[in-house]
Amino acid sequence: MAQSGVQTTNHITGSRKWLALATVLVTMFFSSMDQTVVSTAMPTIIGQLHGFSLYAWTFTAYMMASSVTVPIYGKLSDVYGRKPFYLFGLIIFGIGSAICGQAHTMTELVWARAVQGIGAGAMMSMPRATVGDIFDPKERGKWMGVMGAVFGVSSILGPTVGGWITDTFSWRWVFYINLPFAVLAIIGVIVSLPKVRAEQRVKVDWVGSALLIIGLIPILLGFTWAGSKYHWNSPIELTLFIGGIIVLALFMFWERKASDPLLSPSLFKNRIFSTSLILGILVGMTMFGSIMFLPVYVQGVIGLNAQSSGWVMAPMMISFIVGSIVSGQVMSRTGRYKVLAWISGAVIVLGSFLLNQMNVHTAWSTVVINMIVLGLGIGSLMPMMNVAVQNAFPYRMMGTVNSTQQFVQSLSGVIASPIFGTILNKTFSDKLNETLPASLKQFQSKLSDVNPQSLITSQAQQSLSAAFNKLGAQGHQLYLQLMDAVKTSLTYGIQRLFLVGLVFAVLCFIGTFFLPEVKLKGQEYFQSGGSSEAGVESNEMKERKEKN
Template sequence: MATAAVQTTNRITGQRKWWALATVLLTMFFSSMDQTVVSTAMPTIISDLKGFSLYAWVFSAYMMASSVTVPIYGKLSDVFGRKPFYLFGLIMFGIGSAVSGQAHTMMELIWARAFQGIGAGAMMSMPRATVGDIFDPKERGRWMGVMMGVFGLSSIIGPALGGWITDTFSWRWVFYINLPFAVLAIIGVLFTLPRVRAEHQVKVDWFGSVILVVGLLPILLGLTWAGSKYAWGSPVELTLFIGGAIVLVLFILWERRASDPILTPVLFKNRTFTTSLILGVLVGMTMFGSLMFLPIYVQGVIGLNAQSSGWVMAPMMIGFIIGSMASGQITSKTGRYKVLGIVSAAVIIVGSFLLNRMNINTTWPTVVVNMVVLGLGIGSLMPMMNLAVQNAFPYRMMGTVNSTQQFVGSLGGVIASPIFGSVLNKAFAHKLTTAMPATLKQYQSKLAGINPQQLLTKQAQQSIASDFSKFGAAGHQLYLQLMHAVKVSLTFGIHRLFEVGLVFAILCFIATFFLPEAKLKGQEYFEDAGDQTKASTAATE
């Protein structure tokens, strides 16, 4: 393996590129697996640290810290190279993981997760950019597909691994397990990624970075709370949204005057870029709506054992892996992507339509087929969007382009959560008023305002059953009638949710027709770098 040299670009060539690719895939695998592993362990963590009221913040702190840093890492890595930010992200993620494992209160865990999220922002943006440093756009398609496949694989393995670690050792080890992976990745980065020396004096737009963070945080916070802690139109929500929007307007005005802006305004004048951003948000909302709420349907309506919930999304992820791998191969072979994008979006519509046909009598095999179809469509479309955007801009801007697209795409999931949550809760409450038997109408007030997801927990159902036990033998029948009404109402609510998802899928399909087609570039893609790679130390391949 070569010793990393000092260069004027991020380009990685020779045998070293395969070691760099292995490092990228390793980083993607353990960083994406972290979220699913932690999710599986959360019930145990909540029980141990006694912090159910702060449960959502374990994820929100991580999400906000990682999201707001992604654009900053991307821009700086174009100037100073990927290596220092890759290393910084891995070290921060490792420290955050270690501190999370040592947490003794929920607040300690939340702060540690925020710290971990700062590192995760680099680990989200650097891998895709590094693949772009290795392969030209025409080659890159198949490797983007492999990266998406690694993401899907980690989503399948993560829940099972999280459950096994929690049961066999302790929930603390779901965080400690990151440390050996982080050490291996750090070694890989040190030896495979080049040190980059800027060719000219660069003035970093630190003020713009601060304004961006200050503007994004209240908006992300508002989206996290909307529909759950506060109503969408509440004074708190309006203050967060309006305040954040005002700061972001100031950010835009500042960036137009900055000599080297952190978020280049010219990006948004490119039709490929703007169309891909719209597609990213729509696909994100369609995908995250399924990822978050399909397990509720499977557990609450079909009745799959909650202990098996970690495997619920495996069929969709298998479809995702197959779709991403096939999409990458087709794109690399043809050098074209628009027709593939249209077909992929059409498959997403079919998958969303099939989800809308599910009802209280739907069987598990039918759900599996529906999830595989949706996964195929989403998996084939996502790498294609990344490739189209990278191909539309010169190589020297790739970090900025990648990170901006990734940040905006991640907003799809952030926006989807409160929207879908509100749709489910309102539809569930409405249907429950008609589905509840007359003999149980007086019990309805006790369920008012309860999140339907909470009713699926073993503790909640035991509590309800115990309330009915005082009625003697008839109490059990009353309990079964109540749970049937809950199941009918939950099916109704999730059906409304899938209808919203179908609307997003249709909009996504329409948007693909506006995506400009451009032949994928080969080695000429790197010509804007001027082949300026100059090693100040002899590189040994």
């Protein structure tokens, strides 16, 4: 370590590491809770700002801005340290939150959410990298479990906190509440994270960064609009996907030639890295399919009161926490993870299978058990993959590999949402046409293009009931027949979704058998250096030796 607190690496030692850990947990808590809090307040926001047509963009702008910046933050932080980018992300996120709270139109809110997203890109990648700066891979497992627990708790509390703030104060405080947490985190970063001096001058890959952003934005837009605003095979969708793929191909070509690439192609030569990315996509598709549509099933089929919908995912999140903590402890005690990956993958398959068996007669208690099983599997597998990837490379590359993995996982949600949404809408519409009683066929044309999620809200059902009551004495009976057909069709559609999720779960389980294992390193990890290729070769040599 150099004088005046300047270091040549990001490694955090001594008493500062506990303050750094506390800062990480605070950052993770308020940044992950922000999404669920905002989702809860959004109906009120739309009502006041009168911009329903821009509703999806409040999330799309945030998601695109955060996703495309994650790998850039990770690469730069390996060279210039986490501290400047952590601070930049917190400050920009705080500024974006303040502007969101001041928004007077939906257009202003969308742009402010994009600013928030630019800051969130650092907050998505820096906390996990900072934990890697504090603890070696063998210790890191249990602390990654704690981070998973923070994520789970914030996801459970978010909807309730969001509703309380909106009802008690104003929806604007949903954004303002981020500011004191951001200030605390900024103080923690300033005090606990070291200032890093690059050992050699590094040329920033600005061309690669620009190509990555230009290539990703049309693809993200394509997935966001597909199946809702435009058909998958529409000229606009095809243009977005083909154009994005062409630019990303140029990006990969450039990265092969760049002297210090943003995303080195050599990373993908490491089997642990490439296999973990594939597993991350598969488990992400399984998880997002459940998280997005289980509340729809519980409210629309089981009939849980909409006011309690904020707690629908609590059983899964609690088991996610337990799975994260248990798997982290197992990794820290044994230094191994491959058997744990097999077991976790098998539990994910079991949970997905149980979800696929649910129907219109399934009791709420059964749904809870099924959610717990799936949460245990996902919660134990996700932090394990993160630790395995970080362990597979030299310490000086941790920010790059960590942010790349985080980036791919975030794309899973972007990809899953339109695919699962299209499957649900198409299956629901087809099944409704089959099950609709003859007495209601006159309403078939009006219902064929209705989003099933819009029919399960209490407002929509009250409106439908009032419309049918105008038909006279038989009106209420017709309404009950319609809702029975809707419930049956919705169940059928969600069963198809869970079947697709089961396919991804099975593929994920199979993929765990292709994940190489390198025993988790201790303190020697922080002395690991050299080129990425050397680090990869070193780990693969160790893997072969252990097999022999």
